[in-house]
Amino acid sequence: MIDEKVADSSKSSGGQQPQHGRRIQDAVIRLAGNSQDGIQAIGGFLARLAGRTDKDVMTYMTIPATISGGPSIYQVRLGTGEVLSAGDDVDILVTFYQHSYNDHINTLRDGGILIYDSDNVQPEPNQKRYRAVGVPITGQTVEAIGGTAKDKGKNMFVLGLLARMFDLDVPKLETMLQAYYKSKGDDVIRNVIGAFNAGYGYDIGKVTDTFEFEVPGNKIARKQVVMDGNQAIAYGALAAGIRFGAGYPITPWSSIMEILRAELPKYGGMFVQAEDELAAIAMACGASYSGYLSLTGTSGPGLSLKTEALGWAVMAEMPLVIIDVQRGGPSTGLPTSVEQSDLNIACFGGHGDSPRIVLAPASVEDCFYTTLEAAKFAREYSSPVIVLTDQAIATRFEAWEMPDLAKLTQDITPNFAPRGPSYKPYENTTDGIAHHAPPGTPMVDGKYPVVTGLEHDEAGHPASRPANHVMMVAKRRRKLQVLASRLPKAETYGPTEGNVLLIGWGSSQGPIREAVDKARAAGESVSALNIRYIQPLQPGIGEILDGFNHIFVAEINDEGLYGYGQLAALLRARFCNDKIRGINKTDGLPFKVREILNGITEKTKQSAEPALANV
Amino acid sequence: MIAESKNLQVNEIKLTDRPKYTRKDLVADQPTWCPGCGDFSVLSIYFKMMEKLQIPHEKITSIAGIGCSSRFPYFVNAYGVHFLHGRAAPFATGVSLMRPDLHLFVFGGDGDAFSIGGNHLNHAARKNVKMTYVIMDNFVYGLTKKQTSPTSPLGFKSKTDPTGAIDHPINPMKQLIASGATFIARTHSHLPNHVMEMMEKAMQHDGFSVIECLSECTEFYPGAFDAANPRKGGAFNLVPADHDLTDEIGAYKLAMTPFPGYFGVFYQEQRATKNALEAKLITDAKAKTENATPVELLQKTFARLS
Numbered sequence: 001m002i003d004e005k006v007a008d009s010s011k012s013s014g015g016q017q018p019q020h021g022r023r024i025q026d027a028v029i030r031l032a033g034n035s036q037d038g039i040q041a042i043g044g045f046l047a048r049l050a051g052r053t054d055k056d057v058m059t060y061m062t063i064p065a066t067i068s069g070g071p072s073i074y075q076v077r078l079g080t081g082e083v084l085s086a087g088d089d090v091d092i093l094v095t096f097y098q099h100s101y102n103d104h105i106n107t108l109r110d111g112g113i114l115i116y117d118s119d120n121v122q123p124e125p126n127q128k129r130y131r132a133v134g135v136p137i138t139g140q141t142v143e144a145i146g147g148t149a150k151d152k153g154k155n156m157f158v159l160g161l162l163a164r165m166f167d168l169d170v171p172k173l174e175t176m177l178q179a180y181y182k183s184k185g186d187d188v189i190r191n192v193i194g195a196f197n198a199g200y201g202y203d204i205g206k207v208t209d210t211f212e213f214e215v216p217g218n219k220i221a222r223k224q225v226v227m228d229g230n231q232a233i234a235y236g237a238l239a240a241g242i243r244f245g246a247g248y249p250i251t252p253w254s255s256i257m258e259i260l261r262a263e264l265p266k267y268g269g270m271f272v273q274a275e276d277e278l279a280a281i282a283m284a285c286g287a288s289y290s291g292y293l294s295l296t297g298t299s300g301p302g303l304s305l306k307t308e309a310l311g312w313a314v315m316a317e318m319p320l321v322i323i324d325v326q327r328g329g330p331s332t333g334l335p336t337s338v339e340q341s342d343l344n345i346a347c348f349g350g351h352g353d354s355p356r357i358v359l360a361p362a363s364v365e366d367c368f369y370t371t372l373e374a375a376k377f378a379r380e381y382s383s384p385v386i387v388l389t390d391q392a393i394a395t396r397f398e399a400w401e402m403p404d405l406a407k408l409t410q411d412i413t414p415n416f417a418p419r420g421p422s423y424k425p426y427e428n429t430t431d432g433i434a435h436h437a438p439p440g441t442p443m444v445d446g447k448y449p450v451v452t453g454l455e456h457d458e459a460g461h462p463a464s465r466p467a468n469h470v471m472m473v474a475k476r477r478r479k480l481q482v483l484a485s486r487l488p489k490a491e492t493y494g495p496t497e498g499n500v501l502l503i504g505w506g507s508s509q510g511p512i513r514e515a516v517d518k519a520r521a522a523g524e525s526v527s528a529l530n531i532r533y534i535q536p537l538q539p540g541i542g543e544i545l546d547g548f549n550h551i552f553v554a555e556i557n558d559e560g561l562y563g564y565g566q567l568a569a570l571l572r573a574r575f576c577n578d579k580i581r582g583i584n585k586t587d588g589l590p591f592k593v594r595e596i597l598n599g600i601t602e603k604t605k606q607s608a609e610p611a612l613a614n615v
Numbered sequence: 616m617i618a619e620s621k622n623l624q625v626n627e628i629k630l631t632d633r634p635k636y637t638r639k640d641l642v643a644d645q646p647t648w649c650p651g652c653g654d655f656s657v658l659s660i661y662f663k664m665m666e667k668l669q670i671p672h673e674k675i676t677s678i679a680g681i682g683c684s685s686r687f688p689y690f691v692n693a694y695g696v697h698f699l700h701g702r703a704a705p706f707a708t709g710v711s712l713m714r715p716d717l718h719l720f721v722f723g724g725d726g727d728a729f730s731i732g733g734n735h736l737n738h739a740a741r742k743n744v745k746m747t748y749v750i751m752d753n754f755v756y757g758l759t760k761k762q763t764s765p766t767s768p769l770g771f772k773s774k775t776d777p778t779g780a781i782d783h784p785i786n787p788m789k790q791l792i793a794s795g796a797t798f799i800a801r802t803h804s805h806l807p808n809h810v811m812e813m814m815e816k817a818m819q820h821d822g823f824s825v826i827e828c829l830s831e832c833t834e835f836y837p838g839a840f841d842a843a844n845p846r847k848g849g850a851f852n853l854v855p856a857d858h859d860l861t862d863e864i865g866a867y868k869l870a871m872t873p874f875p876g877y878f879g880v881f882y883q884e885q886r887a888t889k890n891a892l893e894a895k896l897i898t899d900a901k902a903k904t905e906n907a908t909p910v911e912l913l914q915k916t917f918a919r920l921s
Contacts, residue, residue, distance in 0.1 A: 265900035286709025439694035
């Protein structure tokens with residue numbers, strides 16, 4: 001956040017001169033307009049530029065669920081320190097329309113800067129809370145590139161303004177613009193650069209402060225890559241050796257299938273757009289059976305449909321990776337908002353006892369590595385693995401360290417070596433793990449296996465004998481217990497003992513860590529635990545829980561009939577620890593740091609060990 | 616990947632090195648069907664065809680949904696999958712696209728094909744995914760003990776229609792012609808030679824081939840197909856010799872003939888399979904990227920995003 005001195009100076013701004021070149025660590029910029037204004041493009045360029053200039057970045061966006069038009073925002077937090085969340089309060093708000101101003105002015109912090117299109121917006125007069133800077137964005141863009149293109153160029157004009165305001169690396173930015181718009185032809189590039197230069201040349205420094213990001217001090221220069229969470233999952237799948245995928249379009253999952261449809265043929269594979277969600281997972285089961293680990297994916301409503309075949313994959317012990325990009329539910333719910341309310345269906349959805357592996361990536365970088373790990377577990381444990389990501393991670397850009405692709409990239413070649421004699425696809429091994437043979441594999445004793453969703457004996461023949469079902473149910477459960485014992489021990493963020501433990505999963509990790517940092521800076525005893533392995537759970541969690549007076553699970557879902565969110569209920573069932581309580585929210589928005597801290601204060605104020613009185 | 620499927624030959628035992636197998640080598644579990652069930656005939660002909668063609672066991676893959684006829688894979692000593700009710704076609708699509716080296720058969724009943732899996736069949740057909748789908752149509756739900764099926768004729772008395780079926784039944788052949796399948800035939804399990812002829816033609820067809828095989832349920836709908844069985848005094852009318860197989864309208868006319876209708880191949884066309892079209896996408900993409908390895912491709916992508 002821009003430091004307080006700036007805030008103070010602007011508070012008393014009357015006619016005072018703007019200050020220039022003030023050094024800041026990070027800044028939260030929110031762009032508010034309509035979805036066709038290309039504000040996502042501004043945010044995307046800022047994020048990529050940050051990645052290339054060794055800054056951390058996190059973005060947050062909303063897209064209307066309507067097909068075209070409708071209000072839309074893009075928030076970028078750029079910084080030279082570690083950026084953990086998209087930021088609670090906005091330092092710089094750019095509004096294109098009156099409705100953008102009306103809807104978002106309350107997110108601007110006290111002492112922040114409002115930049116508004118003076119051709120379209122009339123801000124509240126004579127207020128002292130923030131500094132209002134009018135720029136005739138529409139008029140200036142029209143002047144720069146001509147009348148007809150005004151709606152198209154405004155985003156580039158604003159990008160120019162911001163580049164001037166934050167002293168961004170203009171040559172790098174121009175190179176990125178040239179490369180991005182190359183395929184659109186010379187006219188478009190000319191307009192893009194024209195609008196950008198008009199914004200940069202507007203000299204916003206005459207009317208407001210300008211800033212410089214601090215040069216990173218102790219930070220080791222690293223090569224960074226910038227992408228959103230869905231890209232990280234798609235490229236993670238390619239690196240994992242997945243060569244077949246099938247899916248059905250649904251927001252916000254679709255961009256993963258779009259990337260894979262375009263990319264997989266280069267890798268000798270394919271992605272099939274299926275007729276529905278049931279067919280998509282059925283195709284993926286078929287391709288996995290044929291010897292090639294496969295992927296399917298969806299969002300909330302699609303996971304409901306996929307649970308039928310998910311049960312088959314558990315029963316048939318078929319390796320499979322299933323991506324669920326969570327959105328608000330139930331039913332069609334909130335298609336473009338975030339919620340962490342699919343944990344229960346991911347862990348328990350479907351009839352019968354059907355244990356499966358569930359992983360939840362906590363950041364964009366983690367989306368990449370989790371997909372690799374999901375593929376590994378699917379293959380090693382002959383099990384479906386669900387990756388629970390969410391709309392917030394799916395659509396936000398983060399800069400992260402370039403992975404060692406040569407080391408990580410896997411090649412999956414089916415094993416057609418002859419099997420047998422007495423090969424059993426469902427052998428009741430000590431660890432419960434067995435692997436089916438792909439068709440094409442000769443059996444030396446001439447007996448060929450069937451894989452099936454019926455309860456079966458070790459050879460795959462239908463078998464409903466009581467003792468056999470007991471044995472097979474235990475076998476399918478046991479292999480996940482074996483996986484649990486092999487998982488790394490749970491580790492806290494901060495000390496392993498203290499007053500408050502904040503537990504979270506998925507995209508909430510960032511704001512939770514930032515809350516911990518903030519609380520600890522104020523002298524409070526707060527640590528965090530991120531649950532990445534949702535099912536099975538890692539070893540060591542029980543011991544960690546024992547070390548704290550208060551335990552809160554912060555998750556974006558409802559507190560439920562009995563007062564506990566989905567992960568909180570799971571942990572209470574597992575550890576019988578009545579200290580576990582929830583900080584829940586259902587507004588379809590990512591956690592703000594403040595919401596987490598306020599939740600702790602509120603819920604501990606009656607207790608013997610109140611927390612966060614100072615924060 | 617699939618373009619490299621010739622690598623799959625590595626572990627194959629050469630056909631010439633193997634002793635010829637016989638029908639008994641293909642027999643697995645004892646069928647659970649009722650005595651006299653029409654499905655026995657289809658199973659027997661499947662064995663006979665494989666024996667005749669000497670397809671190696673490991674290259675035969677039988678996939679089924681749920682129903683009496685869908686027990687099929689357990690009875691065949693080859694690779695088999697017992698999948699979900701109605702979803703055998705998309706499962707087989709995944710197998711077929713990744714493994715063009717296999718001989719892929721889907722077996723199921725009228726419930727699988729025309730009720731719970733109706734849409735899946737349509738899409739596998741229009742995409743022309745290489746496989747042979749044999750629908751053993753008995754006009755009744757047998758495994759669940761006599762409920763109305765999508766092909767039960769009007770007036771058929773079942774446990775769910777005690778006073779007789781009132782819902783207009785599906786005309787399987789019309790449905791299949793409209794689906795875009797590229798090989799469509801109709802046969803009757805009581806005429807094994809005809810079943811064999813249709814199965815062989817279907818297997819040789821490069822694309823989605825589908826056969827409706829009237830297969831009597833002796834338990835819950837005995838005598839349903841007597842009208843098409845010459846031994847029971849019925850008429851087994853073959854598709855007229857002058858019928859043009861590529862004439863879609865002509866095929867509809869055959870399909871609309873009142874029961875027992877015609878038997879034989881109604882429609883056949885050569886259209887690019889999805890298998891071939893996807894393989895071409897791979898070949899083209901690989902040519903464009905100069906056969907870059909996965910690591911090289913990923914490194915290039917990540918460099919662009921850095």
